[in-house]
Amino acid sequence: MHKTMDFIKSKINMEPKVGIILGSGLGDFADTLEEAVSILYSEIPGFHQSTVVGHSGELVFGYKEGVPMVCMKGRIHYYEGISMDQVVFPTKVLCALGIETLIVTNAAGGVNEEFKPGDLMLIRDHINFAGINPLIGPNDEKDGPRFPDMTYTYDKDHLEMAKRVADTSGLGLQEGVYMYFTGPSYETPAEIKMARILGADAVGMSTVPEAIIANHRGVKVLGISCITNMAAGILETPLDHSEVTEVSKMVRESFIAFVTNCIKELGNERN
Template identity: 55%
Template sequence: MLKEKVNEAVKYISERISTKPQIGLILGSGLGVLADEIEEPVKVAYQDIPGFPVSTVEGHAGQLVYGSLQGVPVIAMQGRFHFYEGYPIDMVTLPVRVMKELGIETMIVTNAAGGVNQNLKPGDLMLITDHINNTGQNPLIGPNDSEVGVRFPDMSTAYDQDLRVVAKKAAEKLGLTLKDGVYVWNSGPSYETPAEVKMIRYLGGDAVGMSTVPEVIVARHAGINVLGVSCISNMAAGILDQPLSHTEVIETTEYARENFLSFIREVIFSLNRNK
């Protein structure tokens, strides 16, 4: 049972950390460097946590990191799980349930995404304002535990408006250009065809990727406030006359590293100051 897996993982992790984390971080491809900024880190390998899957993708370190960031107790997923890795969707989103039980109230979820809107360019940071689930999958399918969340959760403001205001102010303070847009989840692992990218643009998508949406759905079901940020790692198929590769994704996120690190640090600092 999912609840039993959550409880076992929470028990294991709780025995290794000193206080409850306030903010959960999910760090996407090439963005796990933020976890290296955490002070007095306690690192727990996914493979050691009861019931946890294991990351299999380059750029995903495969561990939870607990500690302090900008004076705030945080717990970070240094690498995530993806539906395309073959895990059931309730396992992909298991860490969100675990972080909720550990005490987080806010989740910052990040990803590397392909730019669909031609006003975006590789290296841009895009604040996610909304998403489109283009997979037909939903992590809430099946029996609902009313103690965890309602059967039909509202997704009108999946990405918290107040958190987005904080993020925009943080970017302004740092002199960063922060774009915003709609993120589209496709299952992957193949990249989209040019025709599919054209369809996504017609649907209103600005960026496309292979993660994030299932985690956000579960977070909102559990009552966690969400801030979503995409690092535009490449332009989607058909926009530029070049093939796509995961190597390009990692290279671009490394290029955007300093802006990403500074931005997330400032967001967390601002959230702590505004409490």
């Protein structure tokens, strides 16, 4: 970690207060930062390069609405064949850089049949169905407690702020529970039926490990899913990753505008 932090700090001269992890097809937000400084994951000690289409693999530092921030333009997934420690290492770095809020975004499959592709969903809570927790192993009390409370992993005040922003802009916004599967295979129709019974509104292959790490370290989390497709068994059409990236492109402008306004509100709260 020390080597990583020293390298990053040698490249930047600002202290980010907001971090954002940009999911499949949502990386264009990073291109809107002012005074941007980009560092490839491949250059950063301890980082792994993402291998998934739609995840370019860059840390981008800059300002949005006057707020200093850092974007992960693409994430690393457990299904890429690396350890969970390696998956959440970038999130630990963002927390160590001093961020106060982490915005986690993803492309997700809709389980709630009232949703439709292109909807944005605020994550109210999650279900970790992956069978692995990123906090397994030795715990350093300087980072956080051995047994962190997960009741308000997704900060209540941030949720209310995001809903106000959506109302003000006239953006239709869903809210629900995100269920984490490891992937990379899409869920079966039977698994989606199970997810619905258990209370999930959307499913995906990321986000939960990062949210757990941020919560453990006392960083407030705002979660946003882009519903890019309906999950298996709801429609008869087969699932394909190209649909994920295409729908992400369709919502690009509304996603950027919504996140920008949320960051503006976060900046106002700090001042």
